[in-house]
Amino acid sequence: MDATILPVIETALLQVSADKGLATARDRLEVMSPQCGFGELGTCCRICYMGPCRIDPFGNGPKTGVCGLTPDAMVARNLLRDTVGGTASHVGHARHVLLTLRDTLKGKAPYQIKGVSKVMSLAKTFDVPTEGREVNDICRDLVNIALEDFGRQDDEQPNNWLSKRAPVAEQALWSKLGLMYSNPHNEIETAMHASSMGNDADPLSLMMRVLKMSLIDGWTGLALCVDLQDILFGVPEIAVTEAAVGVLEENSVNIAAHGHNPVLSEKILEWAEKLEGEALAAGSDGINVVGVCCTGNELSMRHGVKLAAHNSQTELILATGAVDAMVVDIQCIWPQLAQVAKCFDTAFITTDAMVRIPDARHIPFEPHHADESAREIVQTAIEAFRRRRGKPVDIPQLKSTAVAGLSVEAIIDLLSRLDAEDPLKPVLDQVANGNIFGFVGVVGCSSIKFRDNAMTEEMVKHLLRQNVLVLTTGCTAHICAQDGLMTSEATYRYCGEGLRSVLEILGEAAGLGGPLPPVWHMGACVDNSRIVDLMVVLAERLGVKVGQLPAVGSAPELVQEKAVSIGGSFLAMGVSCHIAPAPKVLGGPMVTKLLTEDLQDLLGAVVRVELQPKAAADWMVAHIGEKRAALGI
């Protein structure tokens, strides 16, 4: 077992909460422990009122549910509902962005088309004519293609975003396995239906539904969402930022933007700039918008906004007393935040109709009236600063610089400085010669169950030492950024020789004045589609399938249903995944074997559970080694 390492930032933050006498999630987890084993193993079913049924996987007590459901079917059905929760979340986010874009084009929402290059590249993907047409007209066609996916009631017709955006070789396999989908909403409905009592009871059938649902997450929930966000807000470019609680400023109006949807946070940023004068007049040094969770990632990717906290630090940064307003939209918002905010002058502001939290202040925000609401939110923060001004705050002075904004476009732009004709060649050469041993996409949440072990950053360091390039998104990106892993120094400090040499060349090409960092910040959790897109272009350039690349996914501190469905979307691409903690399926031996072994034959990918950073990294390196061997490199 690896040594326990309590990250310095968590240590400092926990001390702040402790000083104020605030209980934290760690305390709540402690009183909750031991947690229910039936729930953890997946063998608890509450889907009908003959239950709750729980099955001891060690063979004591009942062998099936009252209806006869087997433990394997039970865990698969529960997993299916988890993936529906995750996929519905991303699809909802994507649909919100789609409708915002539609309304923007109608002149009904105060946004602009900032990502003209994205409009053009998508037009090519979707065979939309561009010759002599206005950008808005092209864009309208794209919107209609996306809308069509939600309206179609003919399941024989493939989903547009899946069939045109995803690689063809994989589609052939998905088609064979019955995983292709048409209308994401039909599938969400069907999955909830199939998992209701007395429907699908076959673990294999249910697991194929899990994969199908995950595919929907990957291509509608993520890819569609990111494509349209890039159209509205621009394609991210490389930018330098800072990360960790130290980005809060005692005498600024600190606005922490938390959640996932840039439709809100872009407007907050805009109005923070517009109202800078009011903030100065209130006696502050100005407005300091900082990013939390995936909203933070979105803002840092497009504007270099500083990153204040990942998800499991959200309650902790409020304890500094320095956050004037925390404004949230959707997903990963702990209800506890409203309670902590109450102890300070912090305005905890919910904005989305779907996210109501007791004791929060609700300022409705929707695209049509985005400016009015954003103005009110920023003014609310300034007001809160007025009340806070002069009171003591407790901001641990810890932060790191971090390079962000590595969209696929930014990466290719960078690489084309080395080889304008064939920009991927330099990378592929380095992969072939082993300087880049492989790629790991480290994604997902930050979990209090693993933070005390510094799971993510320690695992990443083990990977870097073995010349594995790390691509990251979501809260794991925050963790890496806070730990200094997105700096040139990290390249010197942690990388194996081969990887370092590559990053030095790339850093020079980028004009960074040092090597490129070894951990690439590719965005929010929806931006996992960027990681997939990068793999797709590499695979296509090599003439292999994505699953053949020396690449693995890892969700080392999984918390959310969304992370489950994202993991499934990686598997569907043929990319094996490390995960911690164990998914809630261990009570089903067939499902466990399917995920950890038999999926290899179906999809060419497996799931591996490793709870310790070194063991996780070692497995991934070994797995990458096998892929390399199969490629003959």
Next chain:
Amino acid sequence: MDATILPVIETALLQVSADKGLATARDRLEVMSPQCGFGELGTCCRICYMGPCRIDPFGNGPKTGVCGLTPDAMVARNLLRDTVGGTASHVGHARHVLLTLRDTLKGKAPYQIKGVSKVMSLAKTFDVPTEGREVNDICRDLVNIALEDFGRQDDEQPNNWLSKRAPVAEQALWSKLGLMYSNPHNEIETAMHASSMGNDADPLSLMMRVLKMSLIDGWTGLALCVDLQDILFGVPEIAVTEAAVGVLEENSVNIAAHGHNPVLSEKILEWAEKLEGEALAAGSDGINVVGVCCTGNELSMRHGVKLAAHNSQTELILATGAVDAMVVDIQCIWPQLAQVAKCFDTAFITTDAMVRIPDARHIPFEPHHADESAREIVQTAIEAFRRRRGKPVDIPQLKSTAVAGLSVEAIIDLLSRLDAEDPLKPVLDQVANGNIFGFVGVVGCSSIKFRDNAMTEEMVKHLLRQNVLVLTTGCTAHICAQDGLMTSEATYRYCGEGLRSVLEILGEAAGLGGPLPPVWHMGACVDNSRIVDLMVVLAERLGVKVGQLPAVGSAPELVQEKAVSIGGSFLAMGVSCHIAPAPKVLGGPMVTKLLTEDLQDLLGAVVRVELQPKAAADWMVAHIGEKRAALGI
């Protein structure tokens, strides 16, 4: 407490299973007991991997989930997912029927428009011109109106089936409460999103989502489904049938049709008639199609097919050894059935892609190739009979006659024989003078947790004695039919004097040669919309809201998620509901109070939990009394 009454049919059936050494759900429940209290009270959350979180509502241990979620939000969120499961099931069923009708009109599915009268009445509802038009053209317009509801991405536009079919007064209230919906699929997605970790955490907001989801169940899941089923298969007319296991015939090819969707069972019935010759040639007396669960209700309503078993008897009738084939489509199919069937020559046949069950024989059935599949299924049954022929069977000789087919149209047709001008007047007069004290819609499942207490039939008898007319659907209809409550004798035996006198008049008008039964079989669980429609016409005739009628809903043996959302749809109509067992919300005091008290102010309806038949009936009678008093009658 009421005395324990083990119904004679269950007793006989359990004996058959015991004789064969088969364990039943009762045995499985016994080893499962005591069941998990956290699950029963609703205070278990497994929505993220910081959990499972469980909260002892008696104040020991943690007070919130690790994320800070309160017990009230936890139970409300769980309840919301239950209603999504229920609503998605019904919406999926409705959409399947809609697509079958669409394809029938295209000549791609071998069905016909049998319910021309329904086409005409719906055309009126939806302002579809009929003058000089073909039925199919009118019908196509209706299909497009329904399809539009699933494609629309403009939530400002109301749902067609809700806004045109539901009563106007109620719509005004729903609108005020934010319960109106546009696209059911958008709402299912949003509800799954809102209930994922870190979104809606406000119990009141979540409970409004529960009601909105239930409204979707009521008007899209149920009303749309039933309307279109009536178009395809005809509007039910009064028919006499028989009920209980004794309808199985030793020397016939017994085909038990189980599930919910007449798109399958209508074809099975058709092919059973067509293949009668083959069955005779196999040495049988012919083919005996019997109905189980809601498929049984559908077939008995439209064809007088005999009812063999309600849901909790499904495994028990297989133990007779006399079922040659049990063919199932969707919903309420216990996986255990395949295991019991294996002990006999029974062909247990799944047909729907969404319902795969280990050890079942799967014969894919979909509308385009309905005839081929139905033929194969019936032939499979004949084959099974060949193997069974001559082997001993064990069919308890118990059955009762039962009147079924009381659609709203059939009821009004009957009443118009008393008053052709104003058919509802005779009933309303009898309500006014107290001969009919009120109405109770007894709906939902049969639960092994309540069967030993004969909960449904005992409760119904208490109601009848107090002159309450009982309308029933689903498995509670089977229970009542089996217990002889759908006979003229029951009117004599159980009804109070007033109710009896009314039923005598009606029976005479119907030419039944005796009084109308006091329990009206109105169909399958989707046909709860028929109960609502009946209440709507009564309320409209009286010039009051549905919620003002002396009417209550009851789900005395609730099992399914579907029953939860149906219950919610009654509440949304202002109709109070009795329910047993307690919904899984008791761990949330605010939600419990909302449902049992505060909902009165919002919707004019409350939920009442009573576990004993007499107490349940007494509460309902008292509640109806209050409604009567308010109406001044």
